[in-house]
Amino acid sequence: MVFWRKEMRPDSGGHGRWRGGLGQVIEIESAIGKDFELLASFDRVIHPSRGRYGDRSGVRIASGAVLNGKGTQRIAAGERLVLHTPGGAGFGDPHERDPAAVAADVAAGRISPETAKAVHGVDVAAR
Secondary structure, three states, rough: OOEEEEOOOOOOOOOOOOOOOOEEEEEOOOOOOEEEHHHHEOOOOOOOOOOOOOOOOEEEEEEEEEEEEEEEEEOOOOOOOEOOOOOOOOOOHHOOOOOOHHHHHHOOOOOOOHHHHHOOOOHHHOO
């Protein structure tokens, strides 16, 4: 197996006074040019949970086809499996999050400047 990506998903953690943990993007392909099988046990594949602020977790292959949530599935040689895991819930009012913590999240790539402004009321460009 080749792991092409395993990285945090910006804006995937629940917003709040205390931000939730971020979800991940994981992209996997066969290293030997052969099909591989996946024994899936995923929930909410067709209708991913949106979370309070629009999180879009899900499972698909790179071509865009959505996988079944359960059972054995074949991933064709040369195709990449893409997993978008959900983030954890935040806690509290997002407007009560310390503006310095919001700015640090933006600087670290955890949230976008647009989310900082729209959800937390912090304009990082003006800081």
